[in-house]
Amino acid sequence: MVLAVFGPWLAPHDPSAINIPQRLSAPGGAWLLGTDALGRDILSRLLHGARWSLGLAFLVSVIGLCIGTVVGLLAALGGKTLDWLVMRITDTFLAFPELLAAVVIAGLMGAGTTSLIFALSVTGWMRYCRVARGIGLTLQSRGYVIQARLAGLSPLALARWHYLPALLPSLAVVWTGMFARAILGISALGFLGFGVQPPLPEWGTMLLDARIHLRSTPLQMVWPGLAVVACVLAINLVGDMLRDALAQEERS
Amino acid sequence: MMAILSLMLRAVVVLCGAAIATFSLLWHAPGDPALAIAMARHGTIVSETVVSVVREQAGLNVGFWSALQDWAGPLLVGDFGHSSVTGRPVLPDLLNAMGHTIPLALLGLAIGLAIAISLAMLATRRPGGGVDRCAVAVASLGAAIPVYWLGLLLILVFAVQLSWLPAMGARTPLHLLLPALTLGLGVAAALMRIIRSGILEARAQAFLPALARRGVTARAIASDHIALHAAIPVVTVLGLELAFLLEGAVMVEVIFARPGLGSFLVDAIAARDFPKVQAVVLLAALLFVTINLLIDLIYRLIDPRIGARSA
Amino acid sequence: MLSVDQVTVKRGRVRALDDISLRLPAGQTLAVVGESGAGKSTLIAAVLGLIGLANGRISWDGAPVAHCRPALVMQEPRAAFNPRLSIRQTVLEPVVAARQPLPADRLDYLCDRLELSTELLARRPHEISIGQAQRAGILRALLNAPPLVLFDEPLSALDAVTQKHTAQLIADLQAEHGFAALIVTHDLGYAAAYSEQIAVLRAGRIAELAVTARFVRAPASDYGRTLRAAAVALGALDDSA
Numbered sequence: 001m002v003l004a005v006f007g008p009w010l011a012p013h014d015p016s017a018i019n020i021p022q023r024l025s026a027p028g029g030a031w032l033l034g035t036d037a038l039g040r041d042i043l044s045r046l047l048h049g050a051r052w053s054l055g056l057a058f059l060v061s062v063i064g065l066c067i068g069t070v071v072g073l074l075a076a077l078g079g080k081t082l083d084w085l086v087m088r089i090t091d092t093f094l095a096f097p098e099l100l101a102a103v104v105i106a107g108l109m110g111a112g113t114t115s116l117i118f119a120l121s122v123t124g125w126m127r128y129c130r131v132a133r134g135i136g137l138t139l140q141s142r143g144y145v146i147q148a149r150l151a152g153l154s155p156l157a158l159a160r161w162h163y164l165p166a167l168l169p170s171l172a173v174v175w176t177g178m179f180a181r182a183i184l185g186i187s188a189l190g191f192l193g194f195g196v197q198p199p200l201p202e203w204g205t206m207l208l209d210a211r212i213h214l215r216s217t218p219l220q221m222v223w224p225g226l227a228v229v230a231c232v233l234a235i236n237l238v239g240d241m242l243r244d245a246l247a248q249e250e251r252s
Numbered sequence: 253m254m255a256i257l258s259l260m261l262r263a264v265v266v267l268c269g270a271a272i273a274t275f276s277l278l279w280h281a282p283g284d285p286a287l288a289i290a291m292a293r294h295g296t297i298v299s300e301t302v303v304s305v306v307r308e309q310a311g312l313n314v315g316f317w318s319a320l321q322d323w324a325g326p327l328l329v330g331d332f333g334h335s336s337v338t339g340r341p342v343l344p345d346l347l348n349a350m351g352h353t354i355p356l357a358l359l360g361l362a363i364g365l366a367i368a369i370s371l372a373m374l375a376t377r378r379p380g381g382g383v384d385r386c387a388v389a390v391a392s393l394g395a396a397i398p399v400y401w402l403g404l405l406l407i408l409v410f411a412v413q414l415s416w417l418p419a420m421g422a423r424t425p426l427h428l429l430l431p432a433l434t435l436g437l438g439v440a441a442a443l444m445r446i447i448r449s450g451i452l453e454a455r456a457q458a459f460l461p462a463l464a465r466r467g468v469t470a471r472a473i474a475s476d477h478i479a480l481h482a483a484i485p486v487v488t489v490l491g492l493e494l495a496f497l498l499e500g501a502v503m504v505e506v507i508f509a510r511p512g513l514g515s516f517l518v519d520a521i522a523a524r525d526f527p528k529v530q531a532v533v534l535l536a537a538l539l540f541v542t543i544n545l546l547i548d549l550i551y552r553l554i555d556p557r558i559g560a561r562s563a
Numbered sequence: 564m565l566s567v568d569q570v571t572v573k574r575g576r577v578r579a580l581d582d583i584s585l586r587l588p589a590g591q592t593l594a595v596v597g598e599s600g601a602g603k604s605t606l607i608a609a610v611l612g613l614i615g616l617a618n619g620r621i622s623w624d625g626a627p628v629a630h631c632r633p634a635l636v637m638q639e640p641r642a643a644f645n646p647r648l649s650i651r652q653t654v655l656e657p658v659v660a661a662r663q664p665l666p667a668d669r670l671d672y673l674c675d676r677l678e679l680s681t682e683l684l685a686r687r688p689h690e691i692s693i694g695q696a697q698r699a700g701i702l703r704a705l706l707n708a709p710p711l712v713l714f715d716e717p718l719s720a721l722d723a724v725t726q727k728h729t730a731q732l733i734a735d736l737q738a739e740h741g742f743a744a745l746i747v748t749h750d751l752g753y754a755a756a757y758s759e760q761i762a763v764l765r766a767g768r769i770a771e772l773a774v775t776a777r778f779v780r781a782p783a784s785d786y787g788r789t790l791r792a793a794a795v796a797l798g799a800l801d802d803s804a
Contacts, residue, residue, distance in 0.1 A: 088265055092273055095267070095540055095541050097498045097540060098495065099499040099502075107518075108529070144642065144644055144645040146613065147637070151632075151661075152632060152660040157659075162645055188399075211404060211507075225404070228396075229397050232396035233396040236395065236396060237392070
C-alpha cells in the first residue's frame with residue numbers, strides 16, 4: 001500500500017525513459033533489478049506499476065462492493081418477488097466463471113483501462129450481494145429491525161442505521177478477498193493483452209513483455225510476478241486476521 | 253423430491269438468463285462486427301458496399317429480438333451457428349478444442365487433489381506442528397501465485413534451465429505434463445487448507461470416541477467416518493474449483509501455446525468472431541451450472557441435514 | 564377500537580390462527596393468555612400487519628391498523644435495541660420517522676415517570692439492566708402517544724420484583740394516557756390483575772373470551788378451568804377472588 005502511494009518518488013529512474021544501449025541488462029549497478037527490452041529500469045517500472053495494479057484493483061473491488069451491497073440490500077429489503085428476481089439475476093452472473101467473463105467483456109470492449117474496470121466490476125459484485133442479502137435476511141427477524149419498521153422508518157434510513165453497520169464487518173472480509181482477486185484479475189488481463197496497455201507499467205503487462213525474453217533474461221519476468229504474489233499474500237493475511245477477529249467477536 | 257425439482261428448475265432459469273445475457277453482451281459490444289468480418293475476409297481496406305453485403309449475409313441487419321430468436325432457436329438442438337469469419341460451423345471446432353482442454357483440466361484436477369490430500373494428511377498428523385505450519389504457509393503462498401506466472405516459472409525451470417520437459421505446443425502426451433502440473437499446483441493450494449480443516453473438524457466430532465470404544469479400528473474410523481466428513485466441505489468448494497480450473501486452463505493454454513478452449517476463445521475475441529465467443533461463454537456457463545447442480549444434489553446425499561434445512 | 568374479525572393465519576399447512584374474532588375498545592386492556600405455541604405471538608404479528616392473513620380483517624376505527632402507528636413492547640428488552648446505537652438514538656426513532664416535533668417536555672416527562680436518567684439514555688443496550696431496557700422499550704413505545712400499544716410477554720424476561728414494578732408502571736401510564744393495550748402473557752395472575760377482558764387461546768383458536776372478573780371467578784371452558792387451577796396452584800392467582 002505504502003509503496004503504491006510513495007513508489008513513484010522512490011523510483012530511481014524515469015519508468016518510461018528508453019535506453020536502448022542498456023537494454024536487457026542484468027541486475028546490479030545503476031539498475032537494481034536490471035532493465036527491460038527497451039532499456040527501461042525494472043525497479044522504477046515496478047514501483048510505478050504498483051499504482052496501476054493496486055490502484056485499479058482497489059477501485060474495482062470498491063465498485064463491486066457498492067454494487068453488491070446495494071443489490072443485496074434491495075433483495076433483502078424489497079420483499080419476496082424482488083428478492084427472487086434479484087437472486088436469479090445474481091445466479092445468472094455467477095453462472096460464468098468470473099475471470100473468463102471478464103476476459104470476454106474486456107476483450108470485446110477493446111483493450112484499455114476503462115473496459116478493464118468495467119469488466120472486472122461487472123463480474124465482481126456477486127459475492128458481496130450474497131453476503132449482504134444473507135445477513136440482511138437474518139436481520140429481518142431482529143427485534144430492533146421490527147421495531148424500526150413499525151416506527152415507519154423509511155427503507156433508506158433502515159438500511160443506513162440498522163443494516164449497513166451490521167453488514168460492514170463481513171463485507172470487509174469479503175472485500176479483502178475480492179481485492180486480492182482483482183489484483184490477480186488485472187494482471188491476468190494485462191498478461192493476455194486485454195488490460196492496461198503496454199507503455200503504462202502494469203505488472204501483468206510487464207510479464208507479457210518479459211515472456212518474450214524468457215530465454216535470454218529470465219530474471220526479468222520474476223520481479224513483476226513476485227510483486228503480485230507479495231501483495232496478494234499480504235492482503236490475504238489481513239483478510240484472515242479480519243475474519244478471525246470477527247469470529248472472536250461473534251463468540252463473545 | 254420437490255426440492256430437487258425446484259433446484260433443477262432454477263438451473264434452467266439461470267441458463268436461459270445466461271444465454272440472453274451472453275447474447276445481449278455481444279450484441280451491445282462496441283465496434284461493427286460486419287466491418288471486422290469484412291476485413292478478415294477481404295483485407296484491411298474494404299468499401300462500404302462490401303461491409304453491407306457482409307452484414308446482410310451474417311444476419312446482422314435485424315433487430316435485437318429477432319436476432320436473439322434466430323440464434324437461440326437452433327441452439328436448443330445444439331447448433332451453435334457458423335463462424336462469422338471462416339463460415340464453418342462452430343460446433344466441430346469447439347468440440348475439437350474441448351478435446352484438448354478436458355484432458356488438461358482432468359489431469360490438473362487429479363494432480364491437484366493428489367497433492368492436496370497427501371499434504372493435508374501429512375499436515376494433520378500433528379496439528380499445529382512444524383509440518384502443519386509449513387504446509388499451511390505453502391498453501392497460502394500458492395493461493396497468492398497467479399497461474400500464468402507459475403506456468404512461466406515452471407517453463408523457466410523445467411524447460412529452459414533443465415530441458416527435461418517440452419513446454420510449447422501439444423505434439424506429444426509429454427507436452428501435457430507441464431501445463432497440467434501448473435494447473436494442479438494452483439488447485440492444490442486452494443484445496444489443501446479446506447481438506448485440512450475438514451479432517452480436523454471430522455476428528456473433533458463427538459461420535460468418534462464412542463466408535464473407538466466399540467472396538468472399531470483406527471484405520472476403519474479414518475477411512476469410513478473421517479473421510480466422509482472431510483468430503484463435505486471439499487464437495488462444496490469443488491464447484492468453485494471448477495471455475496478456477498476453467499479460468500486456469502484458459503491461461504495455461506495461452507502460456508504454453510496449446511490448442512484448446514483458451515486459445516479458441518482468445519482468438520475468437522481478437523477476430524470478433526461472435527458466434528464462436530458466444531459458444532465458448534455459453535458452454536462454460538452450461539458446464540458450470542450443471543456441475544454446480546450435481547454438487548448440490550451430491551451434497552444432499554452426503555449430508556441429509558442440508559435438504560431438511562433448506563426445504 | 565381494535566376489531567379482529569374472523570382472522571385466519573396459515574403457517575405452511577398449519578392454521579396458526581383459526582377464525583379469531585376480538586374487540587378491544589380504546590383505552591381498555593385485553594389480555595391474551597395461553598400456552599407456548601397457542602398462537603399468541605402470531606396474533607401480535609397479525610395485528611401489526613407483519614404477516615399476511617389467509618382470511619379475515621383487522622382494523623382500528625375502521626381503518627388499517629398501521630394508520631394509527633401502533634407500538635410494540637417486546638419480550639426480549641435488549642433485542643429491541645440496536646446493539647450498535649445508543650438507547651437514545653433507538654428510542655427517538657419513531658419521532659424521527661414521524662417527522663413531527665415532539666412536545667418539548669414529553670421525553671423528559673416520560674423518562675421521569677419511567678425512572679430513566681439522561682445519562683442512561685446515552686448508553687448501549689448491553690450496558691443497562693434488563694429492567695431498565697424494558698422501561699426504555701416502554702418509553703420508545705409511548706413517545707409518539709399511539710392509541711394502541713401491544714405488549715408481547717412484557718414481564719417474562721424480568722425478575723419477580725421488577726415484574727411487579729413494571730406491571731404497575733404500565734397500568735399507571737395507561738390510566739394517564741388512555742391507550743388501548745393488547746397484552747399477550749402466559750401469566751394468568753398478571754392478566755387477571757390488569758385487564759378488562761381475557762381471551763384464552765389454544766392451538767390457534769379462542770377457547771374462551773370473557774370479562775376478566777367473571778373469568779377469574781369461574782371460567783366457562785374446560786381449558787379455562789385447567790389454566791385457572793394451574794395458576795392457583797402456583798400461587799399466581801388468589802383462589803378467593
